[in-house]
Amino acid sequence: MATKNQIIAAIDIGTTKVVAIAGVKDEFGKINILGYGQAESKGVVRGSVQNVSEVSAAINTAVTKCKAKAGCEFRNVFVGIAGQNVRTEINTHSKFIDSGIIKQADIDQLTREVYTISKDAGEEIIHVIPQEYIVDGSSIIGSAAGCPGRKLEGKFFVAVGKANSITAIRQAVNMAGLNIVKIILEPIASSEAVLTEDEKEAGVLVADIGGGTTDIAVYQKKVLKTTSYVPFGGNAVTNDIKNACHIIERQAENLKVKYGSALNLSEYSKKIAVVNSFGTAKEISFSDLANIINARLDEILGGIACLIEKYALRDSLTAGIVITGGGAKLNNIIRLIKFRLGTDVRLGQVRNVDVNASGLNDSEYTASVGLLIKGFEYLETYLAGQSRAAQETQKSDTNLEKEQQSKSATSGTSKGKKKEGGFFSRIKKWASDFLEDPEDNA
8 A cells, every 4th residue: 555655753762872763655665764863872771661751751852853854743653672572482373264265354364363362461462473374284385365275374473572661661652742553573673674585585694783682583485483682782892891991881882983893803912092091091902802892792692603503594594694783883793703603794784765865874773764664564564454444345335235226226215325435535544543543553
């Protein structure tokens, strides 16, 4: 369904920064970013909202900047949730088809039913994503709509969030005067921003190295297979430098960004960085700095290696690993990952969205842009579902009208009354309702 001129907005609540972003789609279906704003993140620890008031203030600052740049107003937003606040499972669900031909409506119903599966107390289902369909015992490549069959089975990736984490996010967003349309798992958003369809088909692992955590997503045969996380990110590296060098956090971050390296190279042996620490000039060698960074990155990469072994991915990541996030900008990190994990690695950059003019072409903004991409996808999915429902309603109305006309011809009376409005006016209204009734429709 067309979403031209429909403004979509998203909020990325990260450990180091909060980003608000708004965009529209042009007549060619390309997303154009209208504007963005960011604020220092306070009250967030490793991707989890700890202080609602502080996070709400940061959201308000970022949104105010975004609206000023974009020249538009919005209240309804898509919001990201970090991987450590979510557990995932694979669920299989089935239904019998009376008509003998599977319709998209049957697939939609099957998906909706998965949202009602039992879950532990204090949990909420965030995503239900199909992985595979089976019709009468045979696996189907692609969509099962249109296939003949009596039994439809679906294998679904289900992401279940912690209710207290989701509640804290909602409270912070609502306090900033905004409504949540849909909460989106951030590793999925990052993947949408940086991956090609060929990479998803071949098999690829995305590692978003953020400030608090490293979020992971794995795709094979164009299907999301799993997500996970490592409970360390760039802030852990900064903290290690601070403690080892006995300096303050701001100085440690500056050292990491300016002189840090994921590998201790021979040319570093004679290079020295000087830090003014409490009135005293402190010399820190590049080699020592690299060793500190390497030790923490080795722990992060060890977590990724464990995931690869757990799911037997060693031979199936044909497209290798794509890294993104602020931590992906460290010098020589790609060389380290290639050596440590023995696979091809590339730096993930935003695709299919014009980010150069907006200044969002840095890898640290991929999750933010990805949330915007997923926002448009959810809106289009919703409208497509409503379009199918409208067509069914229109078909039913037509049959009813014919039946009434037949009765009228027999009795000489008229009972039918033409409904006001039309198919496209209903779709337009649903597009508005989708964004006016947050979280009820996506």
